[in-house]
Amino acid sequence: MTPEFPAPRLSALTLPLSEVPAAAEFARNPDVRRLLGSADPATWIMRGKGIVGLGRVAAYRVRGGTRFTSARVWWDELRQDATVYDSVQRPGTGLLAFGAFAFAPSSTVDSGLMVPELVIGTDAHGAWLTLISTGPSEPTVEDVDAAWRRLVRAAPAVARPEEPDAAASSYPTAVPGTLDEQRWMEAVADGVGMIRAGELDKLVLARDVVVDTGRPIELGAVLGRLSERFATCWTYCVRLGPEQEGSEQEGPDDGEGAGRLLGATPEMLIRVHRGTATARVLAGTLDRQDLPDGANPEDFAGTELGGSEKQQREHRFAVDSLITGLSPYADEVSGGEHPFILALPNVWHLASDVTAQLRAGVDGTLPSALELAEAVHPTAAVCGTPTETAGAVIEDLERMDRGLYAGPVGWLDGAGNGEWGIALRGAVQLDAHRARVSAGCGIVAESDPRAELAETWAKLRPMLESLPARWDRE
Numbered sequence: 001m002t003p004e005f006p007a008p009r010l011s012a013l014t015l016p017l018s019e020v021p022a023a024a025e026f027a028r029n030p031d032v033r034r035l036l037g038s039a040d041p042a043t044w045i046m047r048g049k050g051i052v053g054l055g056r057v058a059a060y061r062v063r064g065g066t067r068f069t070s071a072r073v074w075w076d077e078l079r080q081d082a083t084v085y086d087s088v089q090r091p092g093t094g095l096l097a098f099g100a101f102a103f104a105p106s107s108t109v110d111s112g113l114m115v116p117e118l119v120i121g122t123d124a125h126g127a128w129l130t131l132i133s134t135g136p137s138e139p140t141v142e143d144v145d146a147a148w149r150r151l152v153r154a155a156p157a158v159a160r161p162e163e164p165d166a167a168a169s170s171y172p173t174a175v176p177g178t179l180d181e182q183r184w185m186e187a188v189a190d191g192v193g194m195i196r197a198g199e200l201d202k203l204v205l206a207r208d209v210v211v212d213t214g215r216p217i218e219l220g221a222v223l224g225r226l227s228e229r230f231a232t233c234w235t236y237c238v239r240l241g242p243e244q245e246g247s248e249q250e251g252p253d254d255g256e257g258a259g260r261l262l263g264a265t266p267e268m269l270i271r272v273h274r275g276t277a278t279a280r281v282l283a284g285t286l287d288r289q290d291l292p293d294g295a296n297p298e299d300f301a302g303t304e305l306g307g308s309e310k311q312q313r314e315h316r317f318a319v320d321s322l323i324t325g326l327s328p329y330a331d332e333v334s335g336g337e338h339p340f341i342l343a344l345p346n347v348w349h350l351a352s353d354v355t356a357q358l359r360a361g362v363d364g365t366l367p368s369a370l371e372l373a374e375a376v377h378p379t380a381a382v383c384g385t386p387t388e389t390a391g392a393v394i395e396d397l398e399r400m401d402r403g404l405y406a407g408p409v410g411w412l413d414g415a416g417n418g419e420w421g422i423a424l425r426g427a428v429q430l431d432a433h434r435a436r437v438s439a440g441c442g443i444v445a446e447s448d449p450r451a452e453l454a455e456t457w458a459k460l461r462p463m464l465e466s467l468p469a470r471w472d473r474e
């Protein structure tokens with residue numbers, strides 16, 4: 001596919017936020033959630049820290065089996081030609097792109113990268129701002145000030161979204177997407193049959209629903225709600241371009257926001273910070289709504305998840321697939337032997353944190369976060385074991401193009417650092433007020449279709465409850 005722009009010549013200037021006069025008020029409380037009211041933000045936020053991108057200076061969109069490689073080639077060219085002035089020098093400073101990649105090589109949905117004009121980042125060490133512009137001349141502090149005034153709408157306080165409507169628990173506006181509930185349970189039963197027949201060990205089957213919120217989706221409110229309620233997840237949002245999945249018309253009249261991917265994922269596919277790779281693998285789920293009256297939540301999760309041989313096995317497949325993908329790039333991979341229980345507001349998961357010290361390749365460079373995302377995607381948390389068999393069975397049984405759901409979403413910088421989550425617990429906007437929301441479940445020999453259906457609702461809930469949110473701007 002032709003790039004939206006060929007790799008342009010870019011210049012980037014990164015400064016500590018405290019050196020940007022126009023950002024003085026924001027710098028006193030640099031919680032990046034305060035930026036969510038700006039137009040069309042790209043986000044990667046956890047506990048109020050992370051990265052927000054505004055505006056765009058370049059984008060690359062691609063489909064097919066070489067989508068990762070093509071995007072890497074484009075990014076390499078762009079970063080080699082760029083002039084970067086970076087006085088902060090931390091992961092995420094200097095040149096940066098947000099990106100999202102389709103789950104399957106056969107997807108007809110675009111994958112790609114997009115480079116924002118302004119990047120505001122915070123980590124444990126402080127806050128910074130990067131202005132990226134086209135052309136070889138160094139951006140000045142005046143340029144940064146002007147871009148801030150043009151692009152940023154900093155709210156005085158963190159978004160305070162309304163509590164969801166009590167009626168929202170019945171999800172009156174969510175209608176089945178590709179398969180209705182009955183047909184999806186039949187697909188799960190078919191999958192269980194194939195596993196029992198020894199055709200594969202594990203399979204992740206997903207389904208989609210379409211939500212019409214009945215009023216324009218207020219993006220800042222939705223992201224604000226997700227990032228507050230799911231503070232320990234990564235709130236992601238990226239729109240690669242105007243003509244994407246769900247666009248019913250082509251060109252500038254596309255439904256507003258069509259193709260935007262957003263959500264709050266608990267699963268870190270791969271993070272690379274200065275030569276160390278980390279991942280948070282999740283598989284094995286328990287709905288918090290299943291907690292019996294009067295039961296102790298920790299004890300219940302410990303017994304039902306930690307003590308379940310079925311859940312542990314489902315989890316092990318996911319960890320093993322991650323380690324297999326990562327091992328060729330690392331001297332040592334550790335973690336995953338003793339899964340822990342991750343408590344989220346809607347569910348508990350079995351979780352493993354895996355760490356690897358990366359090894360330089362034959363060209364003497366360390367693998368980048370995007371290279372590793374390609375190497376480990378798709379893990380058995382979203383596909384199955386063996387990977388190729390599971391991928392083919394998924395296409396056959398789900399009967400849908402997953403699009404960006406369950407693919408890598410995140411960011412990368414010019415030094416190879418980056419964070420790529422798995423696009424779970426999210427939605428793709430179809431137009432101003434409709435979104436497609438997807439969720440899936442790991443299926444093993446003992447899986448029960450009705451229980452798996454209930455699990456998909458538990459995983460759909462975060463988005464379904466967040467979409468209709470309004471933002472109290474007072």
Ligand SMILES: C=C(O[C@H]1C=CC=C(C(=O)O)[C@@H]1O)C(=O)O
Nearest residue numbers: 282283284285381439440441442
């Ligand atoms: C595939 C999804 O979740 C994965 C991540 C955590 C737990 C999972 C499970 O227990 O099935 C899934 O592997 C999803 O949220 O759509």
